[in-house]
Amino acid sequence: MIDWSNPGVGDIPPRPVLCASLTASATLPRINAALQSCPSGQTVFLAAGTYAIPGAIVLPSNVTLRGAGADQTILNATGTHGGYTVQMGSGSVPYFPIKILRGATSGSSDLLLSNATGLSVGKYLVIAESNDPSYVSSSGADGLCAWCDNWTTNGSQARGQIVAITAVRGDLVTITPALYSAYTLAPVAVPFAMSASYVGVEDLQVRADNTGYDASFGMARCAYCWIRGVESNYADQDIVELSWGFHDEVRDSYFSNAFRHQPGLHDSSVHIAYKTSASLIENNIVERARVSFQLDSGAAGNVLAYNYTTGEFIADAPQAVIGGFRLHSAHPQFNLIEGNVATSFDADPIWGTSSHTTVFRNWFVGANRVCAPLSGRAPVHCSQQSGAYGFQAARAVNLSWLSTSNNFVANLVGSARMQSLRGYSSPLAQVASVEYPARRSYDAAAYGWSFGYGVFSDTGSGTGCSGGAAPCHRAGTSATDFLDGNLNNIDGSIVWATGVAHPLPASRFLVAKPAWWLSLPFPSIGPDVSGGTGPGGHSYGNPAQVCYLHTMGGSDGGNGSPLAFNAHTCYGN
Secondary structure, eight states: OOOOSSOSSSSOOOOOOEEEEEOTTOOHHHHHHHHHHSOTTEEEEEOSEEEEESSOEEEOTTEEEEESOTTTEEEEEOOOSOSEEEEEOOOOOOOOOEEEEEOOSTTOOEEEESOOTTOOBTBEEEEEOOOOTTTOOSEETTEEOTTTTSSSSSOTTOOEEEEEEEEEETTEEEEESOOSSOOOSSOEEEEEOOSEESOEEESOEEEOOSSOOSEEEEEESEESOEEESOEEEEESSEEEEEESOBSOEEESOEEEEESOOSOSSOOSSEEEETTOBSOEEESOEEESOSSSEEEOTTOBSOEEESOEEEOOOOTTOTTBOOOSEEEEESOOBSOEEESOEESOEEEEEEEOOEEOOEEESOEEOOOOEEOBOSSSSOOOBOOTTTOEEOOBTOEEEEEOTTEESOEEESOEEOOHHHHTOBOSSSBOEEEEEEETTSOOOSSSEEEEEEESOOSSOOSSSOOOOSSSSSOSSOTTGGGGSEEESEEETTTTEEEOOTTSOOOOOSOSSOSSOOTTOTTSOSSOBSTTOOSOSSGGGOBOOOHHHHIIIIISOOOTTOTTOSOOOOHHHHHOO
16 A cells, blocks of 8 residues: 555635636637636636537646536537647656666655756656566557557556655755655656646536547646546547646546447546556546546556446447456556446456555446447437346456456445346356456356456457467466455455454545535445445445436436536535
8 A cells, every 4th residue: 555645636726716707609719818818826717608619728737717517518529630628738758767876665755866957846757667577567468568658669667656856955856755666677767847737627518529539638747637527428539538647636527428439549438547646536427438447557646536437338349347447558556446336347458467456445336237329429228128237248346367466445346236137048147256267257157356367258269368478367366465354245245354453444545524425424335334225235325426316317327318417516516
């Protein structure tokens, strides 16, 4: 574990002073001009209405863009040249490494560099090292992820974190946060400047039209940037992208549907990548994405908490159970997944390794309802014929052989819905846990836990490996993990680790119940919770789920979506 007590922006500044107040007749150039001329610490307000957005809204540092509510201020996005509809920062980090001579130890805040010339307070460092072959690799079941570090030709610096410089004395540099772990294999510090900071987007909606954007919202090289109370519906590709970010925040929002439900460059997700660190993704609703939350390419030390996901699917295999949380390419590490109600958790082997994820007080339902249509902007309906539940690759938690040293504590695994899944002609067999080399069925059994396999493929022929790391499966994966106090709904067991104490704090990053928590018990998920409606009475859900199911009138699978959403209606001010 690391210290997750200060993720995200912290106290988001209210910025009540308006430098401009625009109506729906405002053109994109006028909106961008108002943002660029807005004094630091003020807000551009977009009144209720639908705005024509044929390109990108670009926000400068220290300015907020605010609408009248996600159900009232609508950005109709029709740009055709990629990029983001709403852009906060841009670019990637160029690779100009400086050797770390001393101080690259776990918990260190002081680094002695070979040359600190030009470094100053206010700049940033990416800390990285050569891949440790004992647990870090950019090779996976689909081959080499040469782009996983964005620097080398072979992804050889996949693991790392971003830190801020707080002092420079000669070649000695003080940083925050302290290093999450030691860096011992030719450690380097790569200096860079953020392209934007303290940028906020609030209370508006992006209506995508399948015209070619990379994402509805994007933060790239952005520090202390946030989106709050927004909606994205039918995102062209990704919903939100965070890359090279530091202390960013995505919260209190509603992300509904995606045009694209296919694998490829984008995965119709909230995507946290390229060593983005110390960011907070909290209290969001995601329905009918492909993968709701995806951690990639060295994302480190982030907190993803109290989100609700439902209805994810992949169009080419709509009968597969997919969605929730996914660790996808090398090498996300030290991220905290807490208090979520989600379809599943999947640390896949496709593009390399992951490690040191802490998964605390979540409920992984293990079932997804896939409703019509599978593509396009059309009314979603979950009739008896169209609202089928996935039964292929049904695993509530899937940890591949390339994901190691994880903590799973006080989670609920499975659900009554998972136990009622049916295959082609009969109910699925229910298996509490399976580990390679045991035979794992693709479409005749549902599993609470799965260790050591790939994503969809199993033992025997067709393992799904195409020139990547060998072997394509491995025994003993679970032995690298710490599992404690998890309830398995398939057999009703709560398994505690032996020989250790079992402290179960309410949270691993919050000191008390947050003000927006509504009237639910806190904590609301875990083996020490009783009287709820989840497995064994051990879950009350979370505020995002309550907002979706009760305030918004949503249903399993996204029936009738997109729904009317306003964060203030759900959570107050």
